[in-house]
Amino acid sequence: METRRMERLGLETSVIGMGCWQIGGSWGEVGQDDALATLHAAADAGVTFFDTADVYGDGRSEQLVGRFVKQRPAGSVVVATKMGRRADPHEASAYTLDAFRRWIDRSRENLDVAALDLVQLHCPPSEVFASPQVFEALETLVAEGRIRAYGVSVERCDEALTALEHPGLASIQIIVNAFRHKPLERVLPAAAEAGVGVIARVPLASGLLSGRYDADTTFAADDHRSFNRHGEQFDRGETFSGVPYDVGVAAAQEFSALAPEGVTPAQFALRWLVDTPGVSVVIPGARNPEQARANAAAGSLAPVTDAQRAAVAALYEERIAEHVHASW
Numbered sequence: 001m002e003t004r005r006m007e008r009l010g011l012e013t014s015v016i017g018m019g020c021w022q023i024g025g026s027w028g029e030v031g032q033d034d035a036l037a038t039l040h041a042a043a044d045a046g047v048t049f050f051d052t053a054d055v056y057g058d059g060r061s062e063q064l065v066g067r068f069v070k071q072r073p074a075g076s077v078v079v080a081t082k083m084g085r086r087a088d089p090h091e092a093s094a095y096t097l098d099a100f101r102r103w104i105d106r107s108r109e110n111l112d113v114a115a116l117d118l119v120q121l122h123c124p125p126s127e128v129f130a131s132p133q134v135f136e137a138l139e140t141l142v143a144e145g146r147i148r149a150y151g152v153s154v155e156r157c158d159e160a161l162t163a164l165e166h167p168g169l170a171s172i173q174i175i176v177n178a179f180r181h182k183p184l185e186r187v188l189p190a191a192a193e194a195g196v197g198v199i200a201r202v203p204l205a206s207g208l209l210s211g212r213y214d215a216d217t218t219f220a221a222d223d224h225r226s227f228n229r230h231g232e233q234f235d236r237g238e239t240f241s242g243v244p245y246d247v248g249v250a251a252a253q254e255f256s257a258l259a260p261e262g263v264t265p266a267q268f269a270l271r272w273l274v275d276t277p278g279v280s281v282v283i284p285g286a287r288n289p290e291q292a293r294a295n296a297a298a299g300s301l302a303p304v305t306d307a308q309r310a311a312v313a314a315l316y317e318e319r320i321a322e323h324v325h326a327s328w
Contacts, residue, residue, distance in 0.1 A: 001046030001299040006197030006280050008170040009118065009149050013078055013281050015274045016299040017049030018042045018292065019201060020065055022285035024056025025222070030287050032064065039068040041289030043077060045296035051173070051199065051283045053082035053122055054107050062110035070112065080171075080199070081107050082122035082153055092125045097137035104146050120151040120173055123235065129154070129162040139168055151197070155235045156328050160187045164194055173199040175328070176279070178209055178255060178269050178312050179248065179320045180241045182328060188278025197280035200273050204284055205241040208248040209269040211256035215249060242324045251319040258311050263301060270298035272312060 005012040023035035030038075039050070050068075052061045065079055083103040087094035107116060119141070121128065128134055129152065138150040151171030152163045160172050160183070172191055176183040177200070191198050204210055206225055219225040228239045236242050243251070252265070259268035266284075273282045286292040304312075 001296060002274070003048075004280050006171060007195030008168075009151075009197050011078055011117075013049040014047050014296075014299060015279075015281055016047055016270060016296050017051060017199070017281045017283040018047050018295070019283035019285040020050055020052040020061045021056050022287050023064055024052070024061025025058075029220075029222070034288060035064045036068055037289050038286050038292050039065065040071070042286065042292040042296055043068075043072055045293050046299060047292070047296050048076065049078050049080070049281050049283070051080045051082075051201070053085070054103060054110070055082075055085040055122070059106070059110045062107055066111035066113070078117050079111060079113075080118040080120060080151070080173075081111070081116060082120045082173075083107065084122040084124045084128075090125070092127045092131070095121070095124055095128050095131070095134050095137075097140060100137055100141060101146070104141060108146065115145055116147045118149050118151055118171060119147045120153045120171065123153050123155050126156070126159055129159050135166045135168065142168075151199075153199075153201070155237060157182050157185075157187050161190060164190055164196060169194075169196055171197040171199055171280070173201050173283075175202045175237055175241055176200045176273065176276070177203045177205050177241060178272055179205045179243050179251065179316065180237075180324055180328070181313070181316050181321070182325050184276065184278075188276065192278040198278050200276075200279050200282045202238065202241055203273050203282045204266055204269055205243060205248060205252075206239055208240050208243065208252045209255060209265060211252050211265040213249055213252070215246060217249075237324070237328050242327060243320060244323060247319065247323060251315060254315055254319070255312070258308055258315075260308075264294065267294065267298040267301060268304075268308075270295060271301045272304050272309070274299065275304045275309075
């Protein structure tokens with residue numbers, strides 16, 4: 001497994017991490033034993049970065065990750081969590097120091113740690129990113145020892161660029177994948193120049209890039225790929241990267257044909273991200289140990305060739321860009 005350093009975070013992590021939304025909820029049921037086995041399989045395969053959030057299963061994901069960490073050697077993994085989506089209503093005025101303390105203390109309890117490695121604002125209202133008071137509050141939490149570092153998780157590129165103006169920012173989590181190229185234009189270069197880590201989420205476009213789905217594929221009722229295709233519950237871009245399902249399925253078949261022999265389409269998609277300048281860590285989810293091991297294997301594959309990267313770029317321009325590029 002290759003590793004990469006996030007300068008402002010001050011830590012080196014595996015280039016393939018694990019997103020822990022799937023073991024918390026909104027992806028169908030994953031049992032506790034299966035979730036823990038999946039986390040351990042990822043770590044055994046070299047994954048050292050695990051990303052969760054306080055709202056994934058209303059704390060279930062954090063609790064499972066906390067149990068898992070206790071079973072690993074001390075200091076062997078980095079856990080990032082997120083806060084802010086517990087606000088009701090979800091408005092900028094809710095992002096206060098007192099609220100941060102409540103949310104963070106709940107996450108510390110769920111994870112059973114004294115201090116959180118990395119806390120990210122969880123896709124807050126856009127105006128939050130320009131608020132000096134919000135980032136002063138985050139600095140206070142660092143000074144209090146509740147958190148070691150802070151970052152942001154964003155929906156839009158302009159939000160990421162605004163957040164980069166804050167000198168204490170350690171990381172940006174953003175949707176970037178073979179079907180979402182806009183962050184490559186400005187966000188990734190700017191973050192790299194600033195020494196801010198980039199956490200690439202939704203790297204498989206909610207599974208589209210695995211090439212396993214077709215027009216007749218169905219998803220469980222409690223899976224966001226059923227209930228959020230048009231943004232009914234949260235930002236539409238979180239589901240299939242905002243690509244209309246029929247368009248994505250057809251494009252994914254073409255993408256699958258680009259994968260080299262012996263490499264699955266999903267692994268090719270992950271490797272494409274690993275080799276994208278400015279990306280620090282890629283966080284695919286997994287529902288079982290086999291998926292976790294297959295994802296991790298992408299971290300030791302041969303780099304994507306120039307010809308393959310050009311083919312992915314052409315596919316994006318021809319099939320995908322008109323549906324997503326202007327929106328995020």
